[in-house]
Amino acid sequence: xxxxxxxxxxxxxxxxxxxxxxxxxxxxxxxxxxxxxxxxxxxxxxxxxxxxxxxxxxxxxxxxxxxxxxxxxxxxxxxxxxxxxxxxxxxxxxxxxxxxxxxxxxxxxxxxxxxxxxxxxxxxxxxxxxxxxxxxxxxxxxxxxxxxxxxxxxxxxxxxxxxxxxxxxxxxxxxxxxxxxxxxxxxxxxxxxxxxxxxxxxxxxxxxxxxxxxxxxxxxxxxxxxxxxxxxxxxxxxxxxxxxxxxxxxxxx
Numbered sequence: 001x002x003x004x005x006x007x008x009x010x011x012x013x014x015x016x017x018x019x020x021x022x023x024x025x026x027x028x029x030x031x032x033x034x035x036x037x038x039x040x041x042x043x044x045x046x047x048x049x050x051x052x053x054x055x056x057x058x059x060x061x062x063x064x065x066x067x068x069x070x071x072x073x074x075x076x077x078x079x080x081x082x083x084x085x086x087x088x089x090x091x092x093x094x095x096x097x098x099x100x101x102x103x104x105x106x107x108x109x110x111x112x113x114x115x116x117x118x119x120x121x122x123x124x125x126x127x128x129x130x131x132x133x134x135x136x137x138x139x140x141x142x143x144x145x146x147x148x149x150x151x152x153x154x155x156x157x158x159x160x161x162x163x164x165x166x167x168x169x170x171x172x173x174x175x176x177x178x179x180x181x182x183x184x185x186x187x188x189x190x191x192x193x194x195x196x197x198x199x200x201x202x203x204x205x206x207x208x209x210x211x212x213x214x215x216x217x218x219x220x221x222x223x224x225x226x227x228x229x230x231x232x233x234x235x236x237x238x239x240x241x242x243x244x245x246x247x248x249x250x251x252x253x
Contacts, residue, residue, distance in 0.1 A: 027140045031107040031108065031136055032109040033109070033110050033133060035111075041055045048075035048201075050099050058097040061114060061115040062111075062115065063081075063096040063100070063109045066108055072199040072200060072201075075099065076098060077177070078097050079096055081115075081137050083120075084136045088120050096111060142175065143175050150171065150247050151169065151170070151172055153169065154167060154170050155240055156242065157242050159242040161240060164203070165203065165204055166197055168200045176228075179218050180217070181194040181215060185213060185214075187210050190208045213238070215236065216230070217232075234247055
């Protein structure tokens, strides 16, 4: 049976309507601004505690967040952010990683300049976005993508072997939050619960000693209360050192 142009037009309309409805079901409307005095990437003094690592994390596509910071639980989470002006905004927007806390102009996101301009269709569109300062957006939680890196533990410079251990989580993929961490000495399985010092930094006074340290992370999807303990393949060495980075041997999905 042949289709008329009217039938074809109606089918196209239905497809567009379905796509729009699907996006509305998964995306949240908000606003985004950017660091006006920043370089292209992020900041080395972000509230998540990433330091210089946070400047170029995710290729410099990073953001401060207000409500989504969630007292540090949101650190490292990635979001797809799409501006809504169809004349200059791309359809896929940009994926940003949360590295800082902040609020501006009723915005949920304060993007790096690189990320903010990256929402544009072209370089000229990106420049036009920067001239606006703040724009309407839609966003959704997505997995970060670090294909060449496992989740890693950077021993914070504030650590003091063997009496105080603090570390920050690097290269966290997936869409689940780390809500608790245990550190276990592998010889006698003596475990201690860590505190979230600030941001993505976890710390413990008088950490377990006497052998390599196994990290146990409690993950939550934050939606239906599903929680899962994950134990990385690799341990933190017994004689850990401040400033060192230890590959966990796994990546989160």
